[in-house]
Every structure is written in structure tokens, then in C-alpha cells.
Amino acid sequence: MASRPLRAKPVGYRPGIGSKGANVAVFIILAVLALLFLIPFYLILRNAFATDQEITAPGWMWFSPDPAWDNLSRLFDDPSVPMARSLLNSAIVAVLTTAGTLFLCTTAGYGLARVPWRHANKVFYLVLATLMIPGAITFVPSFVMVSSLGWLSDYRGLIIPGLFSGFAAFLCRQYFLGFPRELEEAARVDGLSHWGAFWRIVIPNSGSFLAAIAVITFVGAWNSFLWPLVIGRSPDSWTVQVALSTFLTAQTVSLSQLFAAALVAILPLVFVFLFLQRFLVQGVAQTGLKG
């Protein structure tokens, strides 16, 4: 699990200075905090496999003595709850958003960083300016745009406006500025165009950075709520977050079903996180964010 380059040097602390007692105290504090941080996950698991009576019973219950494993299958069998459809919508939206963002923002970032056009900086400032406009502020005008394009309750409306992330393009540019120039120069001397050097040299050597951008985009798209809520007017176009929120606020489904649905909604991301976290942490360290 330990990833070599990330293994922190014990900064602010030299071996032999900190006492043994202090080290034990740090460990205990972290262990207690870790337990606190895990409570919500535990509650999702507990409630997803309990009955409603067990959840609402007055006494505290650690786990259901007789776990209701069929809660999950009941959730998907319930025709009044568009669970499978909303999961499919979320998957389609998240995958296409990630693929599209990766393509558009890496190419744009590379062009801004490496193609020495005279006016490249002016274009970069126009991209940078959009970072100052928080995404949430543009949701009213973007809604206006999307509705006049006739993209409400439609994959196009859910996906396309989210593809042009100034932030992702900015991160890509910063990353490509730091990419070793010698590698590209060699490829260019060997006769590759900018485009060829980008695809054959730069992209294959940027794995962990690309993985980081991909994970951040995927998580953002999967968890996004306001935009899908605004665009997804019909139940057929709900993403899993909108579906969950509708069950939660309208209280149309039972508590145990609600938590089973939450479990299904977070599982894909928890797996993505556990397996790709290493890249994510490396990628964050590689972006300009470290200051």
C-alpha cells in the first residue's frame, strides 16, 4: 500500500527528539479520529442490511442479528424506484464526462503550454478568467443555454456543458509546462509533429497525472447534484444522486431501502478510490497546486 515517492519524511520531527510517549499519543489520536471518520460508512452498511423496525427501534443496535441480505435485490426489483436506470445514467454521464474532459483538457493544456504561438498567452488568460467565475454562479445562464438548445432531460445536457473545465485545462497546462522538454525535442527531431509527439511521447509518460485528473473528474461527475437536478426533469434522466435525493426529501421509500441505495451509490467510487488513491495523491502533488 505504501507508495514510495509519497512516503513522507517525518518533517518537523527528527528521530530521537520526539519522545516515545508523544509518538504513542499521536497514534492514539489518529486511531480515534479514524474511527470517527468511519462511522458514516458503518452506519450505511448497518442500515442497508437491517429492517426498518430494527433501524427505528429505541435501543442501540450494532448490527442486525439477522441481516436482511435481500434488501439490495428488493431495491432493484421495486418498479416504483428507478434505481437501475439512475445508476446506468450516472455511469454513462461519469464515464463520458471523464473521457471527454481528459481529451479536451489535455490537448488544450498541451497546446497552451507547448505550441509557441504568439497569442497563446492571451488565450490562456481567457481560460484563466473562467476560474474566477465559480461554476455554481453560471448555472442559471447555463440552464438558459441548455434549455434553448432543447437538451433538458437529455444526456447531451447532462454531459456536454461539463466537459469544458477551465480548472482541468489549467492543471494540465501547469503539468505540461513541467514535462521534460528534452523528450519532446528528441521526438520532434525524429520527425514527429507536435500532435505526434503529444500522443506518442507525452501522453504515455503522464500516466499518474492523467489518472489523477480522471479520478477527480469521475468523482465530481458521479457526485454532482445541482446540475443533474436542474437538467434531469424526468425520472428517466435522473442520476443516482438525484434519485437518492428525491427518495430522501419525498420519503417515498423505506429507510432500509434508502440506505441500500446509498450503499450502491458509493460502492463504485469507494473501489475507484481504494485502487487509484496512490495515483491521485501523486497527481495532486504533481499539479501546480502545491504552490
Next chain:
Amino acid sequence: MAVSTETAAPGTAGTGGRAPRARRRTGGWRTALTFWYFVGPFFIGLLVFTYIPVVWSAYLSFFDARNTVTPLPEDFVGFGNYARMLQDAAFTDSLVTFTVFAAFIVPLTFACSLALALLLNRVRLMRAFFRSVFFLPFACSYVVASLVWKMSIFNGVRYGMANSILDLFGIEDVPWLFDPNPPWYWLVIVTLRLWIQCGFYMILFIAALQQIPEHLYEAAYVDGAKPGWQTFWHITLPQLRATSVAVLMLILIAAYQAFDEFYNLIGNQAYARPPLMYLYTTALGTQQDLGRGSAGALILALIIAIVTVLQGRFLGFGNAEEK
């Protein structure tokens, strides 16, 4: 060399190997073409889905635009929408709500994520495990977290976890979310956002902590600085300055956009309605008043711009970038 002969203009064929260099510096139309080949698709999208909507919205904000995105000339109201928004108590209250929220969440998130990073940097055992645990909530959506916080932890009735614990001490059940007096709902909202966000900023701080050169600590040690608070205050914190400024900005900007947890925990209640919630109900609720919604969005954007600039001045963002 296939590419350079292919791209060299007919008249310059004789200049040989130096042609690409010269083209680089002047930035001729071929370079422009290559540039737009890379940047064009993204930039067109940025124009269509960011610049045009903002301009369009600014246009709408001067019209009485209900249920329409193409108002007629006679619907022109000048600054009427702006005046009505600023006089609307619900809108100004939402700005107050946001200010209270930011006053809690910004320093708390900052302190907690920095503390977690420092603790993690020190611990020897199970470091990767702890990092995973603190980072994992970032994978959770605000909707899922709201569900857990509202239905399981801070449920107002007996079986809620918080109330179960209070029961142990013989304290009566607290209706966490739906009693504005005392305002316990802030505890619910703030802990939820802390839980989701801390891990992410912690990662940024860990990355920054690892950039601090070890010899600074050695020098401080030789000079007799006590490890712990003194070293932290005089070495670690100043070295983290650029990251700290960036993190503060990110937390604040994220706080402006708070919507998901308010919507799912409390709904559209007057006592805890952030600006985005109000804009959502104005522009896209039953009224569909896009003119006033646009005016409100622009007022908010202006406030954000001013605060960001002030914060940058105050914290010396310019200095951090210069070095």
C-alpha cells in the same frame, strides 16, 4: 525530417534546418493552426458554455424575463431586478447565512486538514491506512452524506445516533435540524462538510510538507529551536504559505457553492438558505424568474470577486506567486 519539409512554406525550402526555429519565434500561421488544432475544440466549448451564458445572463438581468430566455424589448426594466434583489430580505438573509457558514467552515476545514496532515507526517505505523481513511469520505457525495447525517446520526428522534448518546447522559432528544432556536443545525451542516472535505485538503498539505527542505529543521535544531510549537510556527507554517493561500481560496469558493447539503438536509427553509438555494428557487422553481435569478447570480459573482481579491491582498497571494 519529413515533417519539416512538409510544413516549410515553398519559398523557404532553401533555408534548410533553421526554418523550424525561425517559425517558432515568429509564430506564423502554421503555428497558429497547430495551436488551434490543440486548443480549438476546448476553447469553442468554453465560449459556448461559459462566456455566452454569462453574457446572455447579464442581458436577461435587465429584463422582466419570466419563463422566457428571449424577452421582448418592452420587458426592459433597467436595474429593476437588481434593486428588487437587494431589497428582498430573503436574498440578503441568504447572504448572511452564507457569511455565518463561511465563518465556521473556512477556519475549521483549514485547521483540521492541516492538523491531520501534520499528525500523518509524524506517525510511523499504518500511515497509508490512516491516509486512506481520512481521504475516503471525499468519494462520498453530499447527497449520501446528507442521508446519513439526517436519517442516522442527527435524526431528531430517539434512534438517531447523536440522541442515543445523549440518552446515556440523560439528556433529552434534540431536534437537530428543524428547530432554528438554538441553531443546532449548524453543527450538522458543518460536521458534514468537514467530513467530506478535510481529507482532500490534507493531501494537498502533505504534498507541501514533503517539499520543505530537511536542512531547515536541522538548522533550527542547531540554533536551539524547540521541536514542536516553535519549529511549527517559525519554519513549517511560513513554508506552507503558498499552499495555505491556495487551500483557503478553494475552501471559500467551495463554500459559496454550498447547495447540496442544505437542499437535502433542510430544504428551502428561511433560517438556513444559502444564496444558491435562493437563486435556484427563484430562477428554476415555480416562478421561473430568470431575470431576477440572473441579477442575483451576477450580484453574487461580484461579491465573490471582491472577497477573492481582498483575501488575496490580505494574505499576499501576489507575493506567493512572485517567488
